Amino acid sequence: MNGHEGAEWAFRLRALTSGYGDRTILRGIDADIPAGCLTSLIGPNGSGKSTLLRALAGLQPYGGMLKLAGPGGEREVCGISRREFALLAGVVPQGFHPSYPFSVWEVIGMGRLPCRGLLGGQFTREDDERIVAAARRVGVEELLSRPITALSGGEAQRVLIACVLAQDPPIFLLDEPTSALDPNQAARVFGLLRELAEEGRTVVAVVHDINASLAFSGHYLALREGRLIARGPMRELNGNVLQSLYGTPFLPYRSERGDVMWRALAE
Numbered sequence: 001m002n003g004h005e006g007a008e009w010a011f012r013l014r015a016l017t018s019g020y021g022d023r024t025i026l027r028g029i030d031a032d033i034p035a036g037c038l039t040s041l042i043g044p045n046g047s048g049k050s051t052l053l054r055a056l057a058g059l060q061p062y063g064g065m066l067k068l069a070g071p072g073g074e075r076e077v078c079g080i081s082r083r084e085f086a087l088l089a090g091v092v093p094q095g096f097h098p099s100y101p102f103s104v105w106e107v108i109g110m111g112r113l114p115c116r117g118l119l120g121g122q123f124t125r126e127d128d129e130r131i132v133a134a135a136r137r138v139g140v141e142e143l144l145s146r147p148i149t150a151l152s153g154g155e156a157q158r159v160l161i162a163c164v165l166a167q168d169p170p171i172f173l174l175d176e177p178t179s180a181l182d183p184n185q186a187a188r189v190f191g192l193l194r195e196l197a198e199e200g201r202t203v204v205a206v207v208h209d210i211n212a213s214l215a216f217s218g219h220y221l222a223l224r225e226g227r228l229i230a231r232g233p234m235r236e237l238n239g240n241v242l243q244s245l246y247g248t249p250f251l252p253y254r255s256e257r258g259d260v261m262w263r264a265l266a267e
Helices: 049-055 084-087 104-115 127-136 153-167 183-198 210-214 239-246
Strands: 009-020 023-034 038-042 062-068 073-076 091-093 172-177 203-204 217-222 227-233 250-254 261-265
Touching: 009 049, 009 250, 023 049, 023 217, 038 049, 038 210, 038 261, 049 172, 049 203, 049 217, 084 091, 084 104, 091 261, 104 127, 104 153, 127 153, 127 183, 153 172, 153 183, 153 203, 183 203, 183 210, 183 261, 210 261, 217 239, 227 239, 239 250, 239 261
Parallel strands: 038 203, 038 217, 091 172, 172 203
Antiparallel strands: 009 023, 009 062, 062 073, 217 227, 250 261
């Protein structure tokens, strides 16, 4: 079912389990997440998508095998230090609610901290250039002097993505990166994520709006009740998979651009 036969993998999952206390969420997941590809994690609420993303990010205890392929070879995620992992992967969480009025410049600049060594110090010219370039790429350059607490949810979400861009890691992990965005902004963000994948980066995103990601994702993993029920190229996602995920039939149709889209039907 993997549409990237022969392609290198970024993460390898075997019999992966995870949960919270006595509650098991992920139940024996086997999958390879391809490198240099935008992979969407899809499924209904409570299916384990965010838990899986947290495990990939080294933020969630797990059982089984979860390996990351990097410059040093294949390594278990749980054996990589947080500092080293910050050089390998950037994480955009869901529901970012800042309470301190850091400027947008300062928030994006936090992405440069893993690259600066233990002693830190003043930002260099390269740091400043990367901050501006990241802000420009996500369309928040005019907000650099604004406090993050004064931004809309969509603006703050784009600032978080810019922070990871400034970090410049080979892997991007995003939990519903377009949840606070309107359709136009969502398309712009997914377009950026596809560009990052085309540049050779590995991008994994938890996706709620499947139609928003269809035209941009290269691969998908479909989760239901903590189990992997399907995976493969996004172009091969079909109504049978969607019905098994969400328990209702889906009707395919075409957008104005000619893209295949899906609409849930009430039974």
